[in-house]
Amino acid sequence: MTFYPLEKLHQLCEGYMRPFQVGSHQLLLVHSNNQTHIIENRCPHQDAPLTQATLVGDTIRCSRHGIEFNLLTGRATNCPNTLKFITPTYEGNQIGVML
Numbered sequence: 001m002t003f004y005p006l007e008k009l010h011q012l013c014e015g016y017m018r019p020f021q022v023g024s025h026q027l028l029l030v031h032s033n034n035q036t037h038i039i040e041n042r043c044p045h046q047d048a049p050l051t052q053a054t055l056v057g058d059t060i061r062c063s064r065h066g067i068e069f070n071l072l073t074g075r076a077t078n079c080p081n082t083l084k085f086i087t088p089t090y091e092g093n094q095i096g097v098m099l
Helices: none
Strands: 003-008 016-022 025-032 033-041 054-056 059-061 067-070 089-090 094-098
Touching: 003 025, 003 089, 025 094, 033 094, 054 089
Parallel strands: none
Antiparallel strands: 003 094, 016 025, 025 033, 054 059, 059 067, 089 094
């Protein structure tokens, strides 16, 4: 496995949300309520990218259909689908993923 750096830790602030492509993986780095999450950059409801989603606290809302997901559990409030999380890896002053 290889470490792929995504962002420097000092760049993460409340409401940070940025897409990344690592190989064939579309990822979304999100920082909210002092927690950082890396999720697959797609709404599991109908595969819409979450790049334009809104973020309020621990809730990310898909801009296409309004489906809301809890960033702590991955569960949606109004559909059976769940977000796919990717475990963050830290090296020095950077956050990234091991793929």
